[in-house]
Amino acid sequence: MxxxxxxxxxxxxxxxxxxxxxxxxxxxxxxxxxxxxxxxxxxxxxxxxxxxxxxxxxxxxxxxxxxxxxxxxxxxxxxxxxxxxxxxxxxxxxxxxxxxxxxxxxxxxxxxxxxxxxxxxxxxxxxxxxxxxxxxxxxxxxxxxxxxxxxxxxxxxxxxxxxxxxxxxxxxxxxxxxxxxxxxxxxxxxxxGRELTIVEERNRMARELHDAVTQKLFSLRLTAQAAASLVTSDPERAMSEIDRVQRLAGEALAELRAVIVELRPADLDRHGLAETLRKHVGLLDRLNPVTISFAADPLCDLPPATEVAVLRVAQEALHNALRHANASSIEVRLETTGSCLRLQVRDDGDGFGTEPPTSHGLGLLSMKDRAEAAGGSLLVSSCPGRGTTVLLEVPA
The missing domain is CATH 3.30.450.40 (GAF domain)
Structure with a gap:
């Protein structure tokens, strides 16, 4: 030490x-x-x-x-x-x-x-x-x-x-x-107490995984079997069943992703929010030509669900910046201001006007949902040619 x-x-x-x-x-x-x-x-x-x-x-x-x-x-x-x-x-x-x-x-x-x-x-x-x-x-x-x-x-x-x-x-x-x-x-x-909270949350996620995804996969298997038995005797009905297989598979995949996303990363338990995010940024910096930096002030303790929300918003903001911004540098910062924890992800890329591109839509919606679920707010500011800033504030 x-x-x-x-x-x-x-x-x-x-x-x-x-x-x-x-x-x-x-x-x-x-x-x-x-x-x-x-x-x-x-x-x-x-x-x-x-x-x-x-x-x-x-x-x-x-x-x-x-x-x-x-x-x-x-x-x-x-x-x-x-x-x-x-x-x-x-x-x-x-x-x-x-x-x-x-x-x-x-x-x-x-x-x-x-x-x-x-x-x-x-x-x-x-x-x-x-x-x-x-x-x-x-x-x-x-x-x-x-x-x-x-x-x-x-x-x-x-x-x-x-x-x-x-x-x-x-x-x-x-x-x-x-x-x-x-x-x-x-x-x-x-x-x-935090460990018990985390265990309870994981058990809840396991129940959701079982209740939602397992039922979808069971229906998917039965429908696939029905389609296979109809291929020679009733091709038209078989195609209808195959279409249903595709729809069920898509729903199962969406629900599975939703459950997985909600699981608390193990690194948060071992290292805390700041160190987990620092390691994530360091990994992205090594893997991408863009310069990605991280800074954090000493942080207060946060509820486990809030830590997950902040981490996921940071990851989504970084993903959007790397994929869409054409930036040369991205800055990530965590700080405590008064009674709020503030996350800022800022890039120097292309930016956008009053409405974000459709490619950002689901990601921005997901970030806003997470901010609201954590009792906070999300502000995305951008200007063409002057980059984009994602600002998340949650109660500390």
């Missing part, structure tokens, strides 16, 4: 490190302000992975440590996830696989009690670390608990101020961990 430079030490730790203790009220307020800021930073996120990263980043800033990490236990006495701050991508790659069951980390997995050490290397529980691992000295570890369950363990090392970690640091980190547990639990519940 990319690890930037350390955040500025929080106000509470400027008080500690400078030794200013003249006013206990000021010091208490500084500590509470630091914890409040760190907790707010965590609770703004709903993705579990984001929450883990922000917990680590906030804890590191809160105690002014050079290195920070957070391990999430699995069911086998090891770590299911391990997030770190303070090392570069190159160092992280050189360190190798996630820590498993050795040393102080393993001891904390077993005991799940706070640990504070002046030098971790002198503790008998210390085992070893890979050659590329940064050298750690003073160390503090605090569990993130939900009742008796350990959700994770925060590890900090190498405090920047002299003297190592204090009891006040441990109390502060324990207070922060208690609030972090709430944020992490909420994020997990939110993701589970």
């Amino acid at each position: 990319g690890l930037g430079p350390s955040a500025e030490p929080c106000r509470a730790h400027r008080v500690y490190s400078e030794g200013v203790t003249a006013d206990p009220v000021v010091e208490r307020d500084a500590v509470l302000h630091a914890v409040s800021s760190a907790v707010l930073a965590v609770t703004r996120h709903l993705s579990v992975r984001e929450v883990l990263q922000v917990i680590v980043r906030s804890a590191r800033a809160l105690l002014d440590a050079r290195y920070a990490a957070l391990g999430v236990p699995d069911d086998d006495g090891s770590f299911a996830e391990f997030v770190a701050e303070g090392i570069t991508d190159k160092q992280w790659d050189a360190i190798g696989p996630l820590p498993r069951q050795h040393g102080m980390l393993a001891a904390m997995l077993r005991d799940a009690d706070p640990v504070r050490l002046p030098d971790i290397r002198q503790d008998p529980r210390f085992g070893w670390w890979p050659s590329a691992h940064p050298v750690l000295k003073d160390f503090i570890g605090v569990p993130i608990r939900d009742a008796d369950q350990v959700l994770g363990i925060i590890f900090l090392s190498n405090k920047r101020a002299p003297g190592g970690f204090t009891q006040e640091d441990q109390d502060l980190l324990t207070l922060f961990a208690a609030h972090a547990a709430i944020a992490l639990t909420n994020a997990r519940l939110y993701e589970r």
